[in-house]
Amino acid sequence: MAPRLRSNLLYENDDIERIGTFEKQGYRTEPIIYVNGNRVPDDITEKARSNQTLLSFLRDGLNLKGSKLGCAEGGCGACTVMISKYDVESGELKHIAVNACLMPALAADGCHVTTIEGIGSVKDDNLHPIQKAMVEMHGSQCGFCTPGIVVAIYSLYANNCNTKAIEEHMDGNLCRCTGYRPIWDAARSLCDDAEELVRGPCGTSCRECPERDICEQDCNLEDKKKVTADEDEQKVIVTSSKDKMAMKKSLIASSPDWADHPEKLFPSDIIDASSADSWLLRNH
Numbered sequence: 567m568a569p570r571l572r573s574n575l576l577y578e579n580d581d582i583e584r585i586g587t588f589e590k591q592g593y594r595t596e597p598i599i600y601v602n603g604n605r606v607p608d609d610i611t612e613k614a615r616s617n618q619t620l621l622s623f624l625r626d627g628l629n630l631k632g633s634k635l636g637c638a639e640g641g642c643g644a645c646t647v648m649i650s651k652y653d654v655e656s657g658e659l660k661h662i663a664v665n666a667c668l669m670p671a672l673a674a675d676g677c678h679v680t681t682i683e684g685i686g687s688v689k690d691d692n693l694h695p696i697q698k699a700m701v702e703m704h705g706s707q708c709g710f711c712t713p714g715i716v717v718a719i720y721s722l723y724a725n726n727c728n729t730k731a732i733e734e735h736m737d738g739n740l741c742r743c744t745g746y747r748p749i750w751d752a753a754r755s756l757c758d759d760a761e762e763l764v765r766g767p768c769g770t771s772c773r774e775c776p777e778r779d780i781c782e783q784d785c786n787l788e789d790k791k792k793v794t795a796d797e798d799e800q801k802v803i804v805t806s807s808k809d810k811m812a813m814k815k816s817l818i819a820s821s822p823d824w825a826d827h828p829e830k831l832f833p834s835d836i837i838d839a840s841s842a843d844s845w846l847l848r849n850h
């Protein structure tokens with residue numbers, strides 16, 4: 567018998583037989599994907615192809631054009647989206663930024679995908695503090711890289727990060743026209759430990775000042791001591807419970823409504839399907 571087309575997926579005979587067995591046992595054979603707080607309707611997920619990227623699924627299947635296609639090979643970060651999963655063992659949500667141009671759409675089965683459209687929008691003056699910071703600090707020019715950069719910062723924020731984490735994790739997002747300084751300023755302005763890094767009385771950031779080695783200003787001397795102490799401690803992203811909450815506390819202080827945004831957006835029915843077995847059953 568020739569291979570058959572089922573829901574746009576080409577199956578070999580063996581696969582069809584195996585799928586039939588799964589279906590008889592009550593297991594589902596179609597993907598379930600959530601995007602920006604809502605379950606994608608079955609008639610759309612059914613059309614996801616096995617060789618389709620998540621980016622193509624979002625842009626072409628759901629008409630969410632905020633995530634951009636730049637390099638198509640995981641190098642520029644223009645396509646960054648956040649994948650959230652419920653970890654049954656720890657009972658916690660796990661958030662991770664991914665390049666949607668590399669991730670297969672069907673690998674998002676059982677996941678919640680947050681795109682730039684789910685984070686905030688100029689409609690109804692509903693910009694997320696990260697987006698506001700990008701605007702206020704002139705972190706965007708042509709705007710092609712901006713959605714990916716905002717989502718990348720948002721993912722770090724979802725994991726309660728600090729300025730050090732931002733510094734270490736933003737290297738996957740390239741910008742060709744703004745330059746990185748305003749983007750970096752916007753990102754770290756949301757962290758509690760940012761103020762001391764932003765500017766000394768001379769108006770220059772101590773850590774980026776070309777005269778750092780010879781400057782005798784108190785701010786520079788203090789910051790040098792702090793950097794040495796930090797480096798002596800350990801080079802981990804989240805260094806202490808105080809640092810761990812740094813970014814979140816700052817966001818809560820500036821915009822309480824956004825404090826638990828990633829958690830609020832996460833669909834509760836994923837959590838309700840609390841075991842792997844029930845998640846795979848068809849009656850979802």
Ligand code: FES
Pocket residue numbers: 634635636637638639640641642643644645646665666667668
């Ligand atoms: S399009 Fe460049 S990393 Fe995905």
Ligand code: FES
Pocket residue numbers: 705706707708709710711712740741742743744
């Ligand atoms: S704003 Fe144009 S590439 Fe970043």
